[in-house]
Amino acid sequence: MKSFDLGLTAAVVLLCAGCMVGPDYSKPSVPMTAAYKEDQGWKLARPLDHIPRGKWWEVFGDPQLNALEEQVSQANQNVKVAEAHFRQARAMIGFFRAGLFPTVTAGASAASVRNGALSPFSTSSVGASSGTSPGGKSTGEFLLTGDISYEIDLWGRIRRSVTAAREEAQATAGDLETARLSIQAELAFDYFELRSADAQQRLLNDTVKAFDEALQLTIRRFEGGAAPKSDVAQAQTQLETTQVQATDIAVQRAAFEHAIATLIGKPPADFSLPPAPLDLQPPNIPAGLPSELLERRPDIAAAERRVAEANEQIGIAKAAYFPTVTLNALLGFESSSIRNFGGWQSFLWAVGSSVAQTIFDGGRRRATSEAALAGYDATVASYRQATLDAFQQVEDNLAALRILEQETQQQARAVLSAQESLQLFTNRYKGGVDNYLQVITAQTVALANERNQVDIMRRRMDASVLLVKALGGGWHVDDLPQF
Numbered sequence: 001m002k003s004f005d006l007g008l009t010a011a012v013v014l015l016c017a018g019c020m021v022g023p024d025y026s027k028p029s030v031p032m033t034a035a036y037k038e039d040q041g042w043k044l045a046r047p048l049d050h051i052p053r054g055k056w057w058e059v060f061g062d063p064q065l066n067a068l069e070e071q072v073s074q075a076n077q078n079v080k081v082a083e084a085h086f087r088q089a090r091a092m093i094g095f096f097r098a099g100l101f102p103t104v105t106a107g108a109s110a111a112s113v114r115n116g117a118l119s120p121f122s123t124s125s126v127g128a129s130s131g132t133s134p135g136g137k138s139t140g141e142f143l144l145t146g147d148i149s150y151e152i153d154l155w156g157r158i159r160r161s162v163t164a165a166r167e168e169a170q171a172t173a174g175d176l177e178t179a180r181l182s183i184q185a186e187l188a189f190d191y192f193e194l195r196s197a198d199a200q201q202r203l204l205n206d207t208v209k210a211f212d213e214a215l216q217l218t219i220r221r222f223e224g225g226a227a228p229k230s231d232v233a234q235a236q237t238q239l240e241t242t243q244v245q246a247t248d249i250a251v252q253r254a255a256f257e258h259a260i261a262t263l264i265g266k267p268p269a270d271f272s273l274p275p276a277p278l279d280l281q282p283p284n285i286p287a288g289l290p291s292e293l294l295e296r297r298p299d300i301a302a303a304e305r306r307v308a309e310a311n312e313q314i315g316i317a318k319a320a321y322f323p324t325v326t327l328n329a330l331l332g333f334e335s336s337s338i339r340n341f342g343g344w345q346s347f348l349w350a351v352g353s354s355v356a357q358t359i360f361d362g363g364r365r366r367a368t369s370e371a372a373l374a375g376y377d378a379t380v381a382s383y384r385q386a387t388l389d390a391f392q393q394v395e396d397n398l399a400a401l402r403i404l405e406q407e408t409q410q411q412a413r414a415v416l417s418a419q420e421s422l423q424l425f426t427n428r429y430k431g432g433v434d435n436y437l438q439v440i441t442a443q444t445v446a447l448a449n450e451r452n453q454v455d456i457m458r459r460r461m462d463a464s465v466l467l468v469k470a471l472g473g474g475w476h477v478d479d480l481p482q483f
Contacts, residue, residue: 020156021322022315025308028380030387033290038398051285051474057188059283059468060461064276065191068264072183075265082172082179089172093165093483099158102150102327109143110338142341145332145348152327157319164312166483167305173481174302181298185469187263189462194256195278196458197249202277203454204246207447211239214426214443218436231436238440242447278457282464287398287471290391296472297390301480303383310376317372320365323357393470400463404456411453418446 052058057069073079153159215235221227261271294300330350335341358365422442428434468474 019154020159020315021318022156022160023311025311027304028307028383030294030384031391033391036287036290036391036395036398038395038402039287051468051471053474053476056468056474057184059285060188060280060464061283062191062280064273065188068187068191068260069184071264072187073180076183076263077265079176079180079183082176086169086172086176089165089169090481090483093162093169096158096161096165099151099161100153102148105147105149107143107145107147109141111141113141140336140338141334142336142338143332143334144341145330148327148329148331150327152325154325155319155322157316160312160315160319164309164316167309167312169483170480171302171305171309174298174305177298177475177479178302181469181473181475183263184473185465187260188465190256190259190263192278192458192461192465194253194260194273195276195280196454196461197253197256198275199277199279199454199457200451201246201249201253201275203447203450204242204249207450208239208242208246211235211242211443214439215239217430226432227436234436234440238443278454278461280461282401282460285401285464285467285471287394287467290394293390293394293471294387295477296475297386298472298475300383300386300390301477303379303386305480307376307379307383310372310379313372314369314376317365317369320358320368323355326354326356328352328354390470394467397463397467397470401460401467404460404463408453408456408460411449411456415446415449415453418442418449422446 055066055069057065151158215232215238218227218231218235222229222232257271257273258268260273261268264271288296294304328351330348332348333342333346334348335343335346340346422439422445425434425438425442429436429439
């Protein structure tokens with residue numbers, strides 16, 4: 001009869017071992033277009049133009065930036081936090097995978113027991129009642145056992161838990177790459193802001209020198225009776241106003257330098273960058289196709305992996321409606337004396353199985369299933385929103401680069417015109433044709449145009465960094481670890 005029961009259990013295991021309840025995973029669809037709207041009119045990339053895998057910042061060709069970026073992964077604390085979360089998620093795979101194997105426990109005990117003389121059902125108590133052999137009886141017990149317990153994963157609960165842990169680990173790996181890319185892009189952004197401040201500083205310093213020369217000219221003309229005192233006051237005011245602007249740039253530069261120090265894991269007091277005005281051209285960055293973006297963004301990959309994980313949770317919740325089958329085995333030795341402990345006569349064993357089914361739980365399983373379905377719907381919506389956000393970021397920066405390139409050409413012409421106008425008014429003032437107000441107006445216009453020219457270059461470099469970030473920084477979904 002026992003062999004029949006064991007055979008029946010084995011047959012059930014073989015028939016149901018491959019059974020898994022719950023839905024199979026299918027990647028959700030997302031809104032998609034054949035091409036980027038703002039890519040129209042954007043300069044086509046040459047065949048050799050590409051975003052380097054990994055060290056994407058090298059596309060800008062700045063050795064100082066390259067040296068700073070190399071320090072981010074090793075020193076930035078936010079990257080280290082994300083890396084620790086990834087290791088934590090990876091460790092959970094082993095935790096859930098352990099459920100696929102039997103649990104083995106071992107135990108040993110030794111005891112000496114003396115029953116009282118009046119203990120019921122003992123020979124001592126019988127002797128005491130008949131007036132013979134008063135006193136108790138001492139016995140010994142030595143026990144060594146090994147217990148094996150194994151839950152048969154008939155409905156796929158354990159296997160789905162392992163799969164869900166794998167998908168969460170992959171999602172966390174995507175989070176790590178997203179954090180690393182964000183910090184790298186922030187560093188590049190701050191670096192170009194700092195270099196733009198250096199360029200503004202150089203421009204204002206040169207302008208202060210020019211305005212000082214103009215002031216000296218006005219003073220000489222005043223002393224020679226060719227110019228009124230008001231011209232000197234105006235020239236002095238123009239000079240001092242520009243000096244204030246030149247001094248104020250240091251505030252912006254210091255803030256960006258401190259931000260860069262923090263990003264590479266250093267106190268601001270231990271870090272400094274020598275001035276080097278921005279003198280770069282934005283690189284030619286190929287945008288590719290919208291469909292490729294889904295494979296190039298680590299945050300989108302992480303969102304998709306969490307959709308797959310949520311799908312597994314639905315199956316886990318459904319498995320709770322089915323019975324749990326557990327196999328148990330006990331092996332060991334038991335004896336009342338250490339002398340014959342371990343012999344064949346002291347050997348004991350037991351084998352059995354159990355089936356447990358929840359009959360009533362007050363709606364707990366139904367609520368868990370509904371929560372799993374709602375969680376899945378939420379992750380799908382998050383995945384689709386992540387793709388929409390990514391498309392918007394690419395389109396925004398494509399538009400910014402295309403428009404700013406046109407604006408650069410227009411601004412260059414405006415700078416030339418302003419400089420020519422300033423030279424003409426300066427010559428007319430020296431000849432006594434115009435008053436100094438015309439010169440001041442021309443100086444103000446020329447300085448504003450030159451500063452705007454530097455600012456447009458800053459915005460182009462920033463947009464290039466943000467476009468690379470929006471495109472995933474050379475990352476690809478194949479870079480996700482496999483477990």
